[in-house]
Amino acid sequence: MANIFLDNLVKRFGKQTAVKNLTLEVKDKEFVAILGPSGCGKTTTMNMISGLLKPDSGRVYFDGRDVTDVPPGKRGVGFVFQNYAVFTHMSVYDNIAFGLRIKKFPTEEIEREVRGVAELLKITHLLGVSASKLSINDMQKVALARSMVTKPKIFLLDEPLSNLDAALRNIMRAELKKIQQELGQTTIYVTHDQVEAMSLADRIAVMNFAVLQQYATPHEVYNKPVNLFVARFIGSPTINFFDALYESGRINMIDFKEGKIELSKRYRNQLNSLLKNNELVVGLRPEHLKVSGKKKNYNLKGQVVSFEPLGSKTIVYMHPDNNQGLIIKSAMESDFKPEIGDKLYLDFKESGLYVFDRKSTELVLKF
Secondary structure, rough: OOOEEEEEEEEEEEOOOEEEEEEEOOOOOOEEEEEEEOOOOOOHHHHHOOOOOOOOOOEEEEEOEOOOOOOOOOOOEEEEEEOOOOHHHHHHHHHHHHHHHOOOHHHHHHHHHHHHHHOOOOOHHOOOOHHHHHOHHHHHHHHHHHOOOOOOOEEEEEEOOOOOOHHHHHHHHHHHHHHHHOOOOEEEEEOOOOOEEEEEEEEEEEEEOOOEEEOOOOOHHHHHOEHHHHHHOOOOOOOEEEEEEEOOOEEEOOOOOOEEEEEHHHOOOOOOOOOOOOOEEEOHHHHOEEOOOOOOOOOEEEEEEEEEEOOOEOOOOOEOOOOOOEEEEEEOOOOOOOOHHHHHHHHEOHHHHHHEOOOOOOEEOOO
């Protein structure tokens, strides 16, 4: 087993708090992504798990054992950094075998383990090649293999794909997930890339300003974000936000001249019971927001300022008719071709709405 429990971790650098009161559990064989913008505390958290940093307060537990004061080399952790640190003066075989030789494994066992992990990563044909001649993609595989061959219970991956181009990242994401499932190792993956987190992780820990914002499955953080930050950070194109007021069962959309959303009795009753004040932020994801030249359910109008044909879909960018400083995004079918300056009506299903409290920024209700 390799269960990880972080108990109220705090880490400061001078007057700056890098991680604040973080409590988190990673279950055995689970793939968890720590996601957030630069400076949010995700790499600091990873370093406290590995033992490279000691928390100022709080404890780190592996399988119920307190390892807070255990040095990195005795924690049974495999670490792959953003910079692969491959030994370029060695062959690929020698790079992978390095850790086993340090631990004085028998030659026959080293041979078996190196070839086994090379086969898993599909780099057997490179074993005799000098690491100095490898592509970035292959260097990344060698770094993974060198960590994997020692069979750590826990894998810690700190943005290992950030140096790859988009096509290679897509390939390596699929390979990483497959390898993790085959090996059954508990894995923590640090990234600022929400696509990596959403596609790889069983659960995502979203962090901002040293604080854990939400810890949930990819489906939950996308469909039921706990606050405005998580809703904005997860999703591409990003979610649309509109200022609004709630009055007598009606959402008045401040950003539109005549924007009013008459709620059904079901949602009206739910909002009445949950709202603490009437100042709202309404969220609508681009895929839930459709545009056309004809009015359908709502009198919400916008003007096209640009659009992006992306093959499978077209992203339409508009200004609301009452707020030229705000951009609305709509994900339309691939054959939708608006004209710049077109005035279009916005339409959506009531079930696509997110309602946030404007003061606390917390989610009140996902319809």
